[in-house]
Amino acid sequence: MSIKLGIIGGGVMGEALLSRLVAQQVYRSDEVLVSDPQPHRRSVLSQQYGVQVTADNRAVAFATDVLLLAVKPQVFDALTVEIAQTVACVTDSRIPVVVSILAGVTVSKLESAFPGWPVIRAMPNTPATVGAGISAIAAGKHVQPQHLEQAQQILQAVGEVVEVPESMMDAVTGLSGSGPGYVAILIEALTDGGVYAGLPRAVAAKLALQTVLGTALLLQESGIHPAELKDRVTSPGGTTIAGIAELENAGFRSALIEAVKAAACRSKELGNS
Known part of the structure; x- marks a missing residue:
């Protein structure tokens, strides 16, 4: 054979x-x-x-x-x-x-x-x-x-x-290649937030992991834009908008954008070395 x-x-x-x-x-x-x-x-x-x-x-x-x-x-x-x-x-x-x-x-x-x-x-x-x-x-x-x-x-x-x-390909590396690291930090931070709010760590970790997994699956299967899903779960004067305001104040979006850019630049450097 x-x-x-x-x-x-x-x-x-x-x-x-x-x-x-x-x-x-x-x-x-x-x-x-x-x-x-x-x-x-x-x-x-x-x-x-x-x-x-x-x-x-x-x-x-x-x-x-x-x-x-x-x-x-x-x-x-x-x-x-x-x-x-x-x-x-x-x-x-x-x-x-x-x-x-x-x-x-x-x-x-x-x-x-x-x-x-x-x-x-x-x-x-x-x-x-x-x-x-x-x-x-x-x-x-x-x-x-x-x-x-x-x-x-x-x-x-x-x-x-x-x-x-x-x-x-360097941009791919910065996004999907390095992205699992960013998502892992997101899950870890959500877990820590849950602990800070009073949850046992094991419970917080399970909630954080399934929330990220479920949200990704929902976006994939529904085909809706992430912004639309965000709007659906954000009611006037509610809990979600309060949390989102803090994310915006902390530069959450910009941090992720800069992370992808930095990883893409580093990929290019390594490819030229």
């Missing part, structure tokens, strides 16, 4: 994608080969998902469908040196699409490492590990519609997918 999906890197995000791709039968276990330097990780992935494993990254590069890069960005240069000879040996009829989830590794850098290959840069976020993520993808110059379809199929296994020009 030929290897259709090769995954270089069996860490958290690599396993998140692998687990759902196998569970959803996008790929059969015997069609997948995963490389990882750690014997323990290889053993876990093999036993849990029934996939083939190896310590040799070069073997994975012979995948016929998709080559998924899921290693740390810091090892990208060493990885490309390691597999360069293998990449050069792959014939035109067998070239897979390269899907990279390496933060800060640009399309041009990917195309230099995989000359003539279709490459797609992707930015998933951490909720992808529970199947509730959002990924942005940017295509290289050799990418055809079928390659985009393959990448979308891979990433839809862990959530939603949007296609953007690569020039927007």
Whole structure:
């Protein structure tokens, strides 16, 4: 059986994608080969998902469908040196699409490492590990519609997918990539507010978490604008408008906007370093 999906890197995000791709039968276990330097990780992935494993990254590069890069960005240069000879040996009829989830590794850098290959840069976020993520993808110059379809199929296994020009990837990083951190602080602050108002911490934490989760789900399923939902729960002279006034006084909106801007700028800096 030929290897259709090769995954270089069996860490958290690599396993998140692998687990759902196998569970959803996008790929059969015997069609997948995963490389990882750690014997323990290889053993876990093999036993849990029934996939083939190896310590040799070069073997994975012979995948016929998709080559998924899921290693740390810091090892990208060493990885490309390691597999360069293998990449050069792959014939035109067998070239897979390269899907990279390496933060800060640009399309041009990917195309230099995989000359003539279709490459797609992707930015998933951490909720992808529970199947509730959002990924942005940017295509290289050799990418055809079928390659985009393959990448979308891979990433839809862990959530939603949007296609953007690569020039927007730093903004994506600042919003959805870093966003879970902002939301975590929001939930923590709501919990602390509940404790301050007299609630036991466990109760406050449950109320805060479910309020954020439920509100997001309501907005998603109803399709209404967040401002409309805000207006619906804000009665004249009521509790919600009193709280919103304090948020406005504290610069809550501006703080979030500035957080996204700062993270996007930092992403750009890291990409240029």
